[in-house]
Amino acid sequence: MSENEKMTEEKIFEAATIVFEEEGLSGARMQSIADRAGINKALLHYYFRTKDHLFEAVFTKLAKKMFMKFNPIFENNLSLEEKIRFFFKEHISFMQQNPKLPGFILNEINHNPQRIQKLIKNIEFKNLWLKILEQHKDELYKYNITEETLPQIMTTIASLSVFPFAAKGILEVIFENMGVDFDKFIELRKNFAADFVIKAITK
Amino acid sequence: MSENEKMTEEKIFEAATIVFEEEGLSGARMQSIADRAGINKALLHYYFRTKDHLFEAVFTKLAKKMFMKFNPIFENNLSLEEKIRFFFKEHISFMQQNPKLPGFILNEINHNPQRIQKLIKNIEFKNLWLKILEQHKDELYKYNITEETLPQIMTTIASLSVFPFAAKGILEVIFENMGVDFDKFIELRKNFAADFVIKAITK
DNA sequence: TATACTTTTGACCATTCGGTTAAACCTATT
DNA sequence: AATAGGTTTAACCGAATGGTCAAAAGTATA
Numbered sequence: 001m002s003e004n005e006k007m008t009e010e011k012i013f014e015a016a017t018i019v020f021e022e023e024g025l026s027g028a029r030m031q032s033i034a035d036r037a038g039i040n041k042a043l044l045h046y047y048f049r050t051k052d053h054l055f056e057a058v059f060t061k062l063a064k065k066m067f068m069k070f071n072p073i074f075e076n077n078l079s080l081e082e083k084i085r086f087f088f089k090e091h092i093s094f095m096q097q098n099p100k101l102p103g104f105i106l107n108e109i110n111h112n113p114q115r116i117q118k119l120i121k122n123i124e125f126k127n128l129w130l131k132i133l134e135q136h137k138d139e140l141y142k143y144n145i146t147e148e149t150l151p152q153i154m155t156t157i158a159s160l161s162v163f164p165f166a167a168k169g170i171l172e173v174i175f176e177n178m179g180v181d182f183d184k185f186i187e188l189r190k191n192f193a194a195d196f197v198i199k200a201i202t203k
Numbered sequence: 204m205s206e207n208e209k210m211t212e213e214k215i216f217e218a219a220t221i222v223f224e225e226e227g228l229s230g231a232r233m234q235s236i237a238d239r240a241g242i243n244k245a246l247l248h249y250y251f252r253t254k255d256h257l258f259e260a261v262f263t264k265l266a267k268k269m270f271m272k273f274n275p276i277f278e279n280n281l282s283l284e285e286k287i288r289f290f291f292k293e294h295i296s297f298m299q300q301n302p303k304l305p306g307f308i309l310n311e312i313n314h315n316p317q318r319i320q321k322l323i324k325n326i327e328f329k330n331l332w333l334k335i336l337e338q339h340k341d342e343l344y345k346y347n348i349t350e351e352t353l354p355q356i357m358t359t360i361a362s363l364s365v366f367p368f369a370a371k372g373i374l375e376v377i378f379e380n381m382g383v384d385f386d387k388f389i390e391l392r393k394n395f396a397a398d399f400v401i402k403a404i405t406k
Numbered sequence: 407t408a409t410a411c412t413t414t415t416g417a418c419c420a421t422t423c424g425g426t427t428a429a430a431c432c433t434a435t436t
Numbered sequence: 437a438a439t440a441g442g443t444t445t446a447a448c449c450g451a452a453t454g455g456t457c458a459a460a461a462g463t464a465t466a
Contacts, residue, residue, distance in 0.1 A: 008443085008444090022314075023229070023314070024227065024229060024230075024310075024314070025230075026226070026227065026229045026230035027227075027228075027229035027230075027314070029422090029423075029424090030423075030424060030425085031422090031423080031424095039444080039445090040444060040445050040446080041424090041425090041445095042425085042426080042427090042444075042445065042446085043443080043444060043445080044424095044425095045424085045425060045426080046443075046444080049425090050424080050425080051423095051424065051425090100313070103309060103310060103313045106306060106309075106310075106369055106370055106372070106373070107227075107306060107309075107310040109370075109372035109373050110303070110306045110369075110371065110372040111225075111226070111227070111230070113372040113375065113376065116372065116373055116376055117376055120373075120376060120377065120380075121376070121380070123380075124380075125377055125380040125381045126380060126381060126382070128381065149395070151378060151381065151383050151388055152388070152391065152392065152395045152399075155366070155367055155370075155374065155388075155392075156363060156396075156399060158366070158370070159362040159363055159366035159367070160359060160362055160363075162366065162370070163358070163361070163362035163365065163366045163369070164358055164362070166309055166313075166366070166369055167309055167312075167358075167361070167365070168313065169309070169312035169313040169316040169319065170309070170312055170319055170323075171358065172316065173316065173319055173320055173323060173324070174323065174328055175354060177323075177324070177326075177327075177328040177329060178328045178329060178331065178354065179329070180354050185354055185355070185358075188355065189355065189358075192352070192355045193359075196355075196359060196403045197403070199402070199403045200399045200400070200402045200403035211413085211414090232452090232453075232454090233453075233454060233455085234452090234453080234454095242414080242415090243414060243415050243416075244415095244454090244455090245414075245415065245416080245455085245456080245457085246413080246414060246415080247455095248454085248455060248456080249413075249414080252455090253454080253455080254453095254454065254455090407466100408465105408466085409464100409465085409466080410463100410464090410465085410466100411462105411463085411464080411465100412461105412462085412463080412464095413460105413461080413462070413463090414459105414460080414461070414462085415458105415459085415460070415461085416457105416458100416459090416460095417456105417457090417458095417459105418455105418456080418457080418458105419454105419455085419456075419457095420453100420454095420455090420456100421452105421453085421454085421455100422451105422452085422453075422454095423450105423451085423452075423453090424449105424450100424451090424452100425448105425449085425450095425451105426447105426448080426449075426450105427446105427447090427448080427449095428445105428446100428447095428448105429444105429445085429446090429447105430443105430444080430445070430446095431442105431443075431444070431445085432441100432442085432443070432444090433440105433441085433442085433443095434439105434440090434441085434442100435438105435439085435440085435441100436437100436438085436439080436440100
């Protein structure tokens with residue numbers, strides 16, 4: 001039945017997500033995914049014809065899930081400062097529940113940059129400055145934000161949020177050595193990063 | 204001759220570095236490395252018995268090369284502000300010449316965290332705070348740096364420097380869309396990141 | 407030049423891996 | 437109960453992969 005079918009496809013998808021996140025495209029084994037889904041390997045190919053098909057499906061969904069989290073910033077009508085605080089809280093909370101996502105996505109894109117191209121080529125980054133300008137015209141004078149520094153500030157905000165997860169493997173070892181708990185560090189980071197950025201851009 | 208031997212081992216090592224950086228451990232093929240080095244595949248196993256041996260050699264050297272760049276900060280006797288400026292200039296310059304290194308190292312560590320453990324377990328991060336305290340006792344009052352915020356600030360500095368390279372694949376696409384040149388962005392980042400951090404931590 | 411030793415090679419091996427096939431199994435419809 | 441449809445499986449396949457081996461090629465020493 002279609003109910004059962006959804007179940008199986010879902011099982012496969014969830015298993016594939018875990019294995020791909022953990023091992024990467026080239027490191028993942030179809031057999032591991034089948035085992036984890038509790039099904040036969042041939043059934044994988046029945047639902048998703050090839051490994052690449054399956055990977056593409058998983059990757060696209062995860063990447064969208066990730067980039068979606070950046071959207072609300074340009075939608076709601078908070079102040080710039082509120083938006084920054086909102087972003088760090090939401091984005092870091094999301095990654096707390098998906099700690100392996102950032103490293104996985106960054107890595108796979110570096111291995112095959114064209115994969116992301118079709119995903120974000122539709123988004124009009126060109127209008128980004130105009131959009132921000134119209135929403136926050138008055139506030140921009142208060143902060144050191146110009147069309148020139150926008151890429152730097154955007155990247156900076158993304159860095160502060162994403163990097164700790166992308167570098168989790170290293171940080172955990174270093175922090176352990178310093179007697180710092182990674183999870184606690186992340187919890188504190190929501191406010192620290194927001195304060196840090198706001199302090200830095202305020203004239 | 205030993206001269207020739209060094210030549211061959213060197214050729215293998217360089218080829219392996221390129222292939223591993225590009226494809227990762229699981230994606231790299233011994234045949235590709237042999238081809239790139241212009242030698243027989245069996246010769247790889249003559250010099251480095253297994254793929255894992257070869258990878259370990261390459262990874263260890265690259266990881267050391269990377270982390271070495273953090274050292275001078277705790278050695279020279281510049282002021283805190285000078286150290287921050289010095290770090291961003293040196294570290295980003297280094298990565299400009301090795302743009303694939305950050306992503307490679309982060310990814311391989313996430314896949315196998317214990318790999319980094321033996322490399323940095325010798326470093327005494329516990330004394331880090333004491334070391335900084337003794338070198339910059341007076342300055343620390345000027346900045347918002349305490350033993351509690353140190354991990355956040357350290358991670359922040361690393362983020363601002365490393366992340367743009369770890370996310371190069373994405374940023375290049377986005378920047379292209381915005382009419383921004385990645386290399387120019389990186390060049391500007393050396394000063395932007397330093398200014399940003401100093402502004403943020405100055406009371 | 408003969409000998410001993412190291413380096414390099416081509417051919418080969420065992421295993422793993424993504425993918426296929428034909429048959430068995432289920433489930434709904436008649 | 438018989439039929440037809442999709443779903444699931446065990447067994448299998450060819451190619452790719454990491455690794456081995458014995459012989460060839462090179463080199464230094466006597």
